[in-house]
Amino acid sequence: MRFTIQRDKLVEGVQDVMKAVTSRTTIPILTGIKIVASDEGVALTGSDSDISIESFIPKNQGDEVIVEIKQPGAIVLQAKFFSEIVKKLPTDLVEIHVENHLQTVIRSGKSEFNINGLDADEYPHLPQIEEENAFKMPTDLLKAMVRQTVFAVSTSETRPILTGVNWQVENDSLTCIATDSHRLALRKAKIETEGNDQYNVVIPGKSLNELSKILDDQNDLIEIVITENQVLFKAENLLFFSRLLEGNYPDTSRLIPTESKTEVVVGTKEFLQAIDRASLLGEGKNNVVKFSTIDGDFVEISSNSPEIGKVVEEIPSQTKDGEDLKISFSAKFMMDALKTLEGPEIKVNFTGAMRPFIIRPLNDDSILQLILPVRTY
Known part of the structure; x- marks a missing residue:
């Protein structure tokens, strides 16, 4: 096997397949990256048996020549060393060739590495998938x-x-x-x-x-x-x-409530930032914060830590319908959920202090987040 390749494209392909390579494997050859040079280009494969990734680098992209294949072939190289070597090579072109007994030479500018390869035939095959469906x-x-x-x-x-x-x-x-x-x-x-x-x-x-x-x-x-x-x-x-x-x-x-006893609409950003601040003094490892509806167009977010102190903050609510409510929940769970919702306002539907509640963007039913409250009251 012998080919010359643009270093940047090789680094990109190696980084992609490295995401599937693990050092904790019972199959030693899977600590390597399989490299196959064919007339179409170079294919790199990494696998940990759960995930397998193949990145293909074609010979040409538009008018640009990326890979020059001088002799097709295949080899498996230790992923850890190969990925570090290609990142640090000095010039934009890399030549890789396999000599007898799987000895692999990696050349770039005046730098030359000699590495022991493994037989590519021993590398497990990628799953064969019927692509009808x-x-x-x-x-x-x-x-x-x-x-x-x-x-x-x-x-x-x-x-x-x-x-x-x-x-x-x-x-x-x-x-x-x-x-x-x-x-x-x-x-x-x-x-x-x-x-x-x-x-x-x-x-x-x-x-x-x-x-x-x-x-x-x-x-x-x-x-x-x-x-x-x-x-x-x-x-x-x-x-x-x-x-x-x-x-x-x-x-x-069955977990998702279909009814709602209290509905609140608040600004996504204000709500997220207030939860974030309250979480600083939240209780326990999940930083429990409390949420309650109060008179007027506001809701209250608070938390207290017996040793440190407490925080209380009111934020405006656009609308507030239904029963008054006090509920506690994990600040971390709420912040994770809010970060996924797009749109300036969210709607929160509660069905009681100890029942799961739902958070959605206003006027968008394609996404919902559900959180179970924590018992503190």
């Missing part, structure tokens, strides 16, 4: 839906299914739901499906986080293929595979 959505919408839900997955392994985001596809609509049983995030959107596809799968939160970091903010369509135990995201020159979580996701529709 695919749907498409804009990349920036996918990233938004991940951002607005993935923060609410559980970090505890006691219920592994809750460490993922539930994706439900039906009637040209995708619904993403995440919950750690103390809060829930839900986002819906229209998508392009072929035929009347229906899916109900759970994608690990970790996979969605890594995918989101790799994808550019653009509205190019990304293709999503779901099978029994894998999901594949296909963007231009990028394949991202993730295993799906096994098991049934709990039916969360």
Whole structure:
């Protein structure tokens, strides 16, 4: 194998696939990156068996030559060393060639590295996926839906299914739901499906986080293929595979209250900043704050810490309907939820001091955040 490649493109591709490489693997070859040079260009692959990423660097982009293939071939190189080496090479062009017995030479300017490679035939194959059932959505919408839900997955392994985001596809609509049983995030959107596809799968939160970091903010369509135990995201020159979580996701529709006893509309930014300030003196590790409706066009946010002191703040509410209410909740959960909502105003619907409550942007039903209160009163 022998090829010359633009260093920047190589660094970019290596950084993408490194997101799937882990040092904690029982399969030693997975600590490496697989490099395959073919007549079309260079493919890099990283995997930790849960996530596999392939980044393809084509020979040409427009009129620009990116890769020059002198001899096709394949090799696996230690990811940790290879990624550090390519970042620090001195010139814009890198030559990589494999000599006998997997000895690999990496040359750039006057710098030359000799590295022991591993046999690429021993690297596990990427999952083979029948691509009949695919749907498409804009990349920036996918990233938004991940951002607005993935923060609410559980970090505890006691219920592994809750460490993922539930994706439900039906009637040209995708619904993403995440919950750690103390809060829930839900986002819906229209998508392009072929035929009347229906899916109900759970994608690990970790996979969605890594995918989101790799994808550019653009509205190019990304293709999503779901099978029994894998999901594949296909963007231009990028394949991202993730295993799906096994098991049934709990039916969360029962958790979402359909009635409301108290409804409050407040400015998103003012509310977020007031919660942030109150959290400074909030109780416990979740920084519990209290919220209460008071006379006039205001709501009160307060917190107290027996050792330190207390804080009370009033913020204006645009509207306030229904019963008076006092409720306590985790400031962290509330701030996480508010940061995902777009729009200047939010509507909060309460059904009582110890019942879950819902936060939505005003006039937008495609997203909701639900939080369970904390008992302090």
